[in-house]
């Protein structure tokens with residue numbers, strides 16, 4: 001399909017903005033949305049004209065496949081405003097590639113690059129006042145695709161809607177994060193959809209995460225489904241462990257999401273000679289390291305969560321609090337990463353893309 005979205009975008013602007021009613025200092029994550037949204041419908045084997053219009057509920061047929069079979073995928077990205085008021089995306093190519101990999105795995109059509117990229121750029125430009133300056137501020141971008149085809153037959157839809165909505169964001173977690181290591185439930189299995197950013201991967205975690213919340217833990221660290229002995233990822237983030245002076249993170253697989261923040265940390269560590277090994281850490285090894293004092297830090301990494309220190313973990317009936325570090329590597333890496341994202345440090349990787 002040929003698309004020249006700069007010519008073809010249909011734009012209907014909102015008559016008024018709700019920006020003045022937003023308290024940008026107190027933003028519960030992902031619950032306030034900007035004035036506009038973007039969508040593009042897929043029908044009869046092709047993508048239609050992308051539309052930008054005021055943010056509003058969308059009419060849906062109750063038999064749409066997304067409601068019955070969860071045929072839905074999404075991405076999480078952020079836009080940042082630098083001191084000169086320029087707006088930047090961070091590695092949008094990676095999100096685009098992963099989005100279409102998720103689409104293929106869920107038997108959905110690939111979204112053309114101009115629809116995805118121009119959609120983001122045009123939407124951000126229209127709502128650019130919603131991107132606030134300063135570290136800690138960002139505009140969270142949520143591209144997603146849902147199956148809109150009618151009928152409850154259990155087969156892929158013939159119609160889809162690709163959409164982008166945007167939400168001003170500060171931190172994902174309020175306060176300290178403690179995690180529970182999964183013993184019974186699992187996030188994904190080999191051959192399943194764990195590597196895709198499929199909606200169902202997240203809703204499947206809600207119940208076990210609620211049980212963890214009831215015990216005072218904000219997240220679960222998932223273990224492999226077959227043996228529950230290998231530490232894999234947390235609900236909203238990939239995880240890193242610092243044991244002695246080395247960082248460890250699990251290899252990506254059919255069960256583990258190939259996180260953009262995770263992969264950026266690997267590249268930063270390589271550039272700056274931070275000792276890092278990509279290999280599975282075993283639960284037994286973590287318990288041993290917690291007991292003998294060699295476990296120094298655990299942190300999560302993701303677009304929404306950025307880099308989030310984890311202060312302790314529970315396994316079976318025991319809770320292990322991590323020792324306080326004077327100069328935690330989690331914060332050092334977070335600083336390096338967010339300085340690049342906010343254009344406060346040279347982007348030696350070419351990760352940042354101007355809007």
Ligand code: COI
Nearest residue numbers: 076077236302303304305
């Ligand atoms: C992100 O970090 O952007 C994600 O997609 C995780 C989401 C569950 C908030």
